[in-house]
Amino acid sequence: MLHSNPEVRIVLTTAGSCDEAARIGRTLVEEHLAGCATSLPGVESIYHWHGEIETGTETLLLLKTEIDRLEALHTRLLALHSYETPEFLVLSVEAASQGYREWLKASLAAV
Incomplete structure (x- = not known):
């Protein structure tokens, strides 16, 4: 059964490589x-960056x-990310x- 849930969020970000995305993702999951x-x-x-149009393959x-968890996740993402201005x-x-929802709440709980 589906329930309205204003607490659940999906954060989108990109990384310059699969390895960087995996490292960031694993760290954020490990840290709950x-x-x-x-x-x-x-x-x-395809994006504007420093006055130029850039194209890049990302993950x-x-x-x-x-x-x-959003504020803490954002702060940690900035510390882990190689980009000057990572997408958030x-x-x-x-x-x-x-x-x-129950699984997510349990996964975010500190052990």
Whole structure:
């Protein structure tokens, strides 16, 4: 059964390599700032940077967390990331299954 859940968030960020995305994702999960990190390699990004249009192949990282972890997750991501200005976009989740919500909450709990 699906339930509205204003606490669940998905954070989007990109990394310059699969290795960097894996390192960031693993660290954030180990530190209970994200319950899950899903890596999608091979995304093509086109963006403005220092007055030029750049193109690059990156790895998209989807981080599943709760609203009360966002500030700490953001601070830690900035410390771990090689980019000068890493992407940090937070998406609200309209609904989630009860089982997933319970799993996420347990995953974020410090052991």
